[in-house]
Amino acid sequence: xxxxxxxxxxxxxxxxxxxxxxxxxxxxxxxxxxxxxxxxxxxxxxxxxxxxxxxxxxxxxxxxxxxxxxxxxxxxxxxxxxxxxxxxxxxxxxxxxxxxxxxxxxxxxxxxxxxxxxxxxxxxxxxxxxxxxxxxxxx
Ligand code: AMP
Numbered sequence: 001x002x003x004x005x006x007x008x009x010x011x012x013x014x015x016x017x018x019x020x021x022x023x024x025x026x027x028x029x030x031x032x033x034x035x036x037x038x039x040x041x042x043x044x045x046x047x048x049x050x051x052x053x054x055x056x057x058x059x060x061x062x063x064x065x066x067x068x069x070x071x072x073x074x075x076x077x078x079x080x081x082x083x084x085x086x087x088x089x090x091x092x093x094x095x096x097x098x099x100x101x102x103x104x105x106x107x108x109x110x111x112x113x114x115x116x117x118x119x120x121x122x123x124x125x126x127x128x129x130x131x132x133x134x135x136x137x138x139x
Pocket of ligand 1: 005016029030033085086093094095096
């Protein structure tokens, strides 16, 4: 994968407002926050999208995401938050290194705004698709 701004942050070539670091994970404040406390949690493994992440890097992220979320809530006083994870330019990914956004939501409405437009569900097509995904997973 190509070098990204997050690789440079991991290597210490660009500064960040670090909130957490271990052997596999780095977390720091987003510099264009949707709300105070907006934090990015990234694997040190240089994968572009989450489907390309190794099991070990995924586990390392999963291990600390709840703990970092609790710390963001504790420090900001927010009681609600969203975790956002974009994959691909079409899905609004701008930095091509896996990252999880922790975005506190406040009473004043600041935080993540969500456009959620559910579509109708066809159970026959759903059954076929679920089977296809399960079969792909079993490979
Ligand atoms: P995404 O659209 O999911 O790829 O989000 C990328 C995020 O990275 C955006 O919210 C940016 O504000 C954030 N970002 C980009 N450069 C930096 C940086 N140097 N330090 C902290 N956050 C950054």
